[in-house]
Amino acid sequence: MFNYASRFDFPYPEVMEALSTRAIGRAAVRDELARIALPRFFEDGFESVTFDDLAAAAGVSRSTFLRHFGSKEDVVLYVFDPLGDAISGVLASRPTDEDEWVSLRRAVDPVVELLTRDPGAGLALISLVWKTPALWSRLHEKQGSWRPAIADLLAERAGADAAPILVLRTRAMAALGCLMVAFDSWVMGEGSDDLAALTDTTFGSLAPADSTT
Amino acid sequence: MFNYASRFDFPYPEVMEALSTRAIGRAAVRDELARIALPRFFEDGFESVTFDDLAAAAGVSRSTFLRHFGSKEDVVLYVFDPLGDAISGVLASRPTDEDEWVSLRRAVDPVVELLTRDPGAGLALISLVWKTPALWSRLHEKQGSWRPAIADLLAERAGADAAPILVLRTRAMAALGCLMVAFDSWVMGEGSDDLAALTDTTFGSLAPADSTT
DNA sequence: CCTATGGTGATACTCAGTTTCAGTTACGCA
DNA sequence: TGCGTAACTGAAACTGAGTATCACCATAGG
Secondary structure (H helix, E strand, O other): OOOOOHHHHOOOHHHOOOOOHHHHHHHHHHHHHHHHHHHHHHHHOOOOOOHHHHHHHHOOOHHHHHHHOOOHHHHHHHHHOOHHHHHHHHHHHOOOOOOHHHHHHHHOHHHHHHHHHOOOHHHHHHHHHHHOHHHHHHHHHHHHHHHHHHHHHHHHHHHHHOOOHHHHHHHHHHHHHHHHHHHHHHHHOOOOOOHHHHHHHHHHOEEEOOOOO | OOOOOHHHHOOOHHHOOOOOHHHHHHHHHHHHHHHHHHHHHHHHOOOOOOHHHHHHHHOOOHHHHHHHOOOHHHHHHHHHOOHHHHHHHHHHHOOOOOOHHHHHHHHOHHHHHHHHHOOOHHHHHHHHHHHOHHHHHHHHHHHHHHHHHHHHHHHHHHHHHOOOHHHHHHHHHHHHHHHHHHHHHHHHOOOOOOHHHHHHHHHHOEEEOOOOO
């Protein structure tokens, strides 16, 4: 099953911050609730599972479950939460003189790695997301929230002669979009393709252009 | 106020199809209901307006309002419905030997044109969408649904030596994404920038690349 | 002119998500 | 070690989205 202790074994420790005792406990409970909930969604479909079902399965009250996750979508997409910071972290660590588009491709590796680590589980998750419009939307919303930090990092590393921020925001959008299109293909091929290779292909379809037309 | 009779004065008549008498009436009612509903959303915010409010404002029952629009989001995003076909229509009409990226930029003109036609109304709409996560998500979902047709048209016009469909899907994503990033900037600048110019800039930030790396 | 189709409003229902409140646990500090 | 407070919990009631059903009415189209 999908690994939910993402906060504890996530391979990019620099994105973790100091947590109070209670915050650690809280995160652990969230992990546990999500771990219990996911199979229910996989088996019955996102819409068919109610908060009552989830609470019963987890042995807590509906109130408690709702307090840990503000919405059903949050339960499923919980695993994506740390990826924004992970992407930024990798991007910040790339050499300044590396080609921008290559750095962006590398920045997205944590996502590919997380979904590929457990064969089957990652695909099951993305398949669920892709067959459920509400989840697809919310994932894209989350992805959109990662953009500003990425664009800012691109500006920072380019220094004085950086392209306008609008240009950099566009490239951040494109990079994350390439990842999403790769997911799309991965789901359509039912996992028969290699996600990293698909991502290479989508990134290879585009390139930054000089905006001084 | 925003022009809601989009089905009747939309400047790309080729995308219109023959409608039965009842279907015409139905579309007219939808136009009217949306026209009445929009100002409510602008004034009170998307979440604060209930279906009861909308039904009362329109002088119909809640049932009837809900029968015409499956969700509140649909009411606001109704105006975007014909744009997928409009984009495809323009793309299909572009010369086959025109640069692919240029054709995609032109294909998106109907959207820019529609939002720019009435100064203020288009900006108000996009601002509402941008400040309401549920609307932002649903617009992106709708935009995502336009992609396959665009990619297919790109394949068709390139003929035998077309790039793999995954590459074309990526470029369709990028083109629509450029439009969204332009919206983003337009909203942030509160309409002080020219939407068409912003769109030119975002499109100018990227270029198709040879995927045979 | 008749009828079958489709639009309408009323009602009742499920479920997501919010709010409130009272009872309990356990963290951090003295 | 004990205490006070802050946070966690569950119960209950509430709002509002969205679905389903039904009986009624208007009219398109033959």
